[in-house]
Amino acid sequence: MTDLLYSEVQEDLRASVRDLFADRADSAKVLARVETGEPYDLKLWRTLAAELGFAGLHVPEELGGQGASTRELAVVLEELGRSVAPVPFLGSAVLATSALLACDSASSTVAGLLRKLATGEAIGALAVPLSTWPGGEFPAGVTVSGGVLSGRIPVVADGSVADVLVVPATGPDGPGLYAVNDFTAQEAISLDLTRRVADITLDGAEGQLLAGPDTAAAALEEALTAGAALLASEQLGVAQWCLDETVSYVKQRFQFGRAVGSFQALKHRLADLYLELVTARATARNAADAVATGEDVAVATAVAQASTVAVHAAEEAIQLHGGIGMTWEHPAHLYLKRAKADEIALGTPGRHRANLAKLVNLPA
Template identity: 40%
Template sequence: MTGPGTGPEELEALRVAVRALLSRTPGPDAWPKLCGEIGVAGLGIPEEYGGAGAGLPEVCAVLEELGRTLTPCPMLGSSVLAAEAVLASGDEAAKRRLLPGIAAGTATAALVWAGAQGHWDPTAPACRWDGRLHGEAHYVLDGADAEVFVVAARTDHGVGLFEVDPAATTRTAATPMDVTRPLTTVLLDHCPGRPIDDRADQSGALARARDVSCVALAAEQVGSAAYCLEQTVAYTKQRVQFGRPIAHFQALQHRMADLYVLVETARSAVWAAARAEKQQLPLLAAVAKAHCSEALSRVTAEMIQLHGGVAITWEHEAHRYFKRAHGSAQLLGQPREHIARLVALVLDPG
């Protein structure tokens, strides 16, 4: 059993279990098994709503492993982003109605939030509410297969969250750079919605969902970066130039040493944020998202350079990680946006 006080041995056992399952069952078929055998979908959801009552470290341990394999599944979009928005909303009835299915992995939820410019601003969602929902949201994670939408919308009293039947919307699959991370555009035209605690401004719930999800995404980025570095180091030991493996060349050793430091500092940023106190989470989440985005982008670029010509072929996996790096860097806010947020938090911590 995992929980907020889970130690390194339990986290390592969780990682091993997830990695073993992903090696046996790669691709989309892994998700039902991850939910049924390990219960990953409910790790971050309290026990009273059908979850495991674990914490962000456990979620990050799973996301690291999913990042290593680029496994397409609704862990980030449904089990973290949408679930955290519902949890932070303060609506007990909505939590009991929506979270058990998400925790079991039998229902997928999607948070409908950002506009075409890709800004995940908690105070300025793309849609609006005037008794009905209007607007078009972009970059919706798991939107194509979701059984329920949680829509963020501007209201006369601030920002609200609304439970929406996807059948009442128009869904259009986007054409993402990273095909392993499907994104959807959702059009709401006089769409009915069920308010989630309409007595309170929900911008704080959105901010909390963004911060938690940024840490989870950063963990995924670290998993991808670590895998890419491992594969690159292994390749340099095999590729021979001038009569010896290129791993023997000091210039390449320096480059790979720099990448190792980059990956490990990114991992440190993730785990500092995953274990942060609530008041420190916004600051450390911004650090993790900005640094891990940069780390994965650099490692994947070096992976292509150090593999040489084979890395630019369609058959090699390097391009998949390179595309994931650039897609993930834009998701939940670009690094420069989080750096600006970090500056504001440091200069005005209140």
């Protein structure tokens, strides 16, 4: 039976990440950064990836990682959701790294690139649109001939700061995954100011083969499934911040001589949200544990649940903060934008519910 509780090691990991973000990525710093020409905090990323080794948490030690599991990685993503820190963690440490882990690590190309991503020497991105979901068709936006790739991939998460791309491409022999260093990234307009997306153009770029026709589709599917499962933990962190901040605010905000948190209607709304969050936490923890076993039911359940709860929590935070919640100066809008962007990332709740229905043999 899956243990949904956090271990002592995981709680220590959480404390170290939270302390780092409290010092380097509090709300005021994040709000100030997203309005500059450098929305990503790459110094913070280097601390996370190179100094603390969090980019390679679930990478085996012999490949430069920490040899932990996706359960530990999920804890880091929870804290990333709580802080909406502008670092390329999803694109590099989750999606690109998971795709490489699903390839043959005996290959020197795969092992070398995995080591670079795990140690923070390079930033990676999986070159698929952020809305791509597990179970979909193999992307057809890039073609390959003789090891040369051409095509365009829109809306790639963290693509604007990536040093290397893991690119799904189709050639005469079938699908493949390729490592590409030579590409053009044009930052696109993103709803989420703390996680940018970019349109990637490949014009005769040379690629290094990572996975051939026999394994490429399965490797991509594993990466997308792992990404979706771990994104649920990030959404959990978003929802937790929204609930905590809202409860704190309604205790301090007075109206008619009373704290507004004492009004029964608000108590009921926050209690309902707490119950939703508890359920989302259980499903997200279960999904993080199930990634290694390929349990698709757990992943689909977690994404469908966590996406809805994160958006609801962010909406409630803005409404219950009243006028201040509608201002740019308050960080609540960052969390609503992250929640809405995550809702369509790696498959909408509707797509995952449809996938879940198939898995449990429910009719359409």
